[in-house]
Amino acid sequence: MKGYHLGELEELVLLTVGILDQEAYGVSVLEEIKNQTGRKVNISAIHTVLNRLEEKGFLDSQMGGATEERGGRRKRLFRISASGRSAITEIRTLRNKLYDQIPPLALDFSHGY
């Protein structure tokens, strides 16, 4: 297994799309990230990441949900795909595995005096 290569922002966006379920598109992802993490990301960066994730096959998309604010334009709604789901699972297990290997905090002051 070669593993999934996901950048930090990519992982964040992928998770956010997962959270938003059927309602994930550029602006909602942006808002969700802001609300959940307090992090302000540029909308164009979000778009780039979404498109890249779709190219990698972790996301599916379809057009839909036009609103007045958008000037009647449709949104591109993203959904996490099967391989996307397995990717976050994989990453998560990998993280956990690595985390578990960290030795418990030993206060032996071996690094200082």
Add this chain to the structure above:
Amino acid sequence: MDTKLKHFPPKWADRFLEFYCAESKLEQIQGDAYEIFYLNLEERGLAYARFRFWIHVFSFFRWSNIKRTKTKYYHSNSTAMFKNYLKIGWRNLLKQKATTFISVFGLASAVGCCLVAYLFIANIWFKGMLQPNKNEIYQLTYTIDEEEGKVTYGTVAEPIAELLSNEFTQIKSQSRVKQGLPILIYQTESFYQRVNYVDPGFMDMFVYRMEYGYPQALTEPDQVILTFELSEKLFGDTHPVGQEISLVTDGEEKRYKVGGVMKKLNDMEIFNFDLLVNLESIELEKPQVSLKQSWDAEQWTFVQLEKGVNPAELQAGLASIKKRQNEINSENPYLSLDLIAYTDLVYQIGKIENGVRNFLGLGPQILLGAIGLFILILAVFNYINISILMASKRLKEIGVRKVIGSRRGQLIAQFLSENLIVCFFALFIGCLLAVFILLPGFNQVASKSLKLDLLHDPYIWMFLIGLMGFITLVSGLYPAVFVSGFKPVTILNGNQKLGSKSFMTSVLLTFQFTLAIISIVAGIAFLQTNYLNENRDWGYDNSDKIIVNVPDTKAYFTLKDQISAIASVKEVSGSENFIGNGAEEKEVTYQDQKYEVDYLEAEANYAEVLELRLISGRFLDSNLISDQTQSILVNERFMTDLGLSFPVEESIVLDSVNYQIVGVVKDFHMTFFQRPIVPMVIRSGSDSIYNYLTLQMSPGTALSAMDLVKKTWREAIPAGLFEGKLQADVFEREYSDVRGIQHIIIFAAVLAVILAAMGLFGLVSLNMNSRIKDFCVRKVFGAGTSDLTKKLFKRYLISWGIASILGGGLAFVIVTQFLDSFFAFHAGVGFIPIATGLMVLLLVIGLTVSSQIWKVVKANPANILKAE
């Protein structure tokens, strides 16, 4: 919601987004940008929202979002497409070997002919243009006022060359060039050779590739550089460098050593010379001359400017040199002293007196160009006709391609690319043809040394590529456009009629026939004229006469006495020039009217020795003193042109002396038949030393006595060059020239007929293939051979008929003009050439079509009709 509708994102930012954003992403991006704009509007107000909108528009300006041309998105498969075109084209060619052969052979011979014509013409126009420094070389010229108006001379006064290097710093090298025709003596042989006397700078300015030795050899005044041709003639296989030769100018002999030999020049240099000699070597001999005299001596002067120097920068300096010249030589002041670019010299032919190039010879250029063009047109038309018919076998392919979605342009590209294959082969074979057959043949008949030099001649590549492009487009465009224009529905339905009855095909065929007729008529008319001219009466008896030159005036009488002593020599006469070599032109006055006449000065018995035919009066008599001072002999033409009848009472004024006409001789050809017979005056001069001696021999001994005459001559003039010949041979050079042209024209005529016949053959056989069933059905129903023949012949006979009228008329006009430009005496375009032309073509058509009819006659209808 109300506030929202009142405000909109900034218009320009929005437009910019629409401008750059890729179609597929615009909706999503613009939508999100709008949404954020309204979010910001609610939270932070309009200004902030607008500002953020701008920021977003710019942040979306990324490579992945930008609109690009389609190629990025669609994988290009045009290489595969072209490969496919070429492959299909190749297969089609192989499938139709006979017609491919006709096309390729025709085009190849056209390419060959065009190549020869091009090389001939280019040789004239691009002479010397392969010199690498050509753009920096200039020739000095001056203009003076003469009676006729301003005249420009290519030669300038000798001291100007010396002044140049003092006056200018921009001159890189310079050389005077003087031509001479001294006698070259090597061991016991002697020849007249063309010499260019030059300064050593000549070899810096002009670059010659050397076979032996170095270009710098010329810096030594006693060394010479030979052309390869001369070196081969003199030394054969022995190493030439260091060999000794001597040159005799005005009876003075000077010895030289060979310092180098150039590679073959192939007649591509602007100067005509056999060897280069340092100019100083003849100057050293000269006695010191006065200043005035040295300014009188003139020669060509060439300078090479430093790179990038504009010749206009030299204007001021040249003006000051001009001033000095005019101070010394005040009778003929220079109006201006100019630099003419080396590359422009060819365009100045006829404008510069005593220039380097003074002869363009347009006649032969036009002739060869026309032949090349004729053959090219014939071959191209063959190809057009055949390829239209060939396409008829591929109608289905075209239909299918169209249905699948080929655009018309693509089909045209396909046909043109197939065409390119044929043209490429034709070009290749044409080059081979030219190099191995046409060029050697042409060089022989035209005594030229043209060569296809692909390595050193950039122009030839331009020509070849241009020719290939031209042939491809001209021959391929019409068929391609024509064939690709059909509707797929009609093609696939089987309703598309094509080719055989096409109007265009008939027009092209008729045109081909016309060209063929013109070339046959030209060939036959030329042949006829030559035949008549070779048997034309020269106006005197040219047999049993020998002419010898007398280069040394001191030995004149010894030579004359010794030659007279030869047993078979009946009589000897001296003359300034000889009949057949051209005459001096003079002006005579009769009754205050001036006439231009040819004039020959000779001993009194010259007319008798030559056996000119006396019509009235008497020949000049050497015993009568009065005949040397006041009598002349004239020709018939003189009498008719001046409207005189013998005897003439009044006197004729010649050189302001009065002369009496004592006799009239029959017109004779003083020059070749290219020139008409003009009024002629023969006078016996008071001088008793002449340039030539004419020997009247006992009948039948002229040829055998030649050796004896030569031996006698050598004893009298040991250092001269013997130029004896038979009077009957004086036109030998002209005859061989004319024969050369005759060969070329007949070759062209034969080729034209062959091409027309081949084209016809291809046409008829392709036609026949598609209609053989038709004929077989007719046969089954009882049509006789004559019926079938009539049916098949009719079309071609109509073409022939139209071509006969057109071709006959055109041939009459063109060929008459052509003959007029070559001969003053010719047979004209009479009944024989035109009738022969028409009949030959008819015969060829008959044979070609019959061969195909024979196929039908022999065919068993059952087999053919069963086939499907």
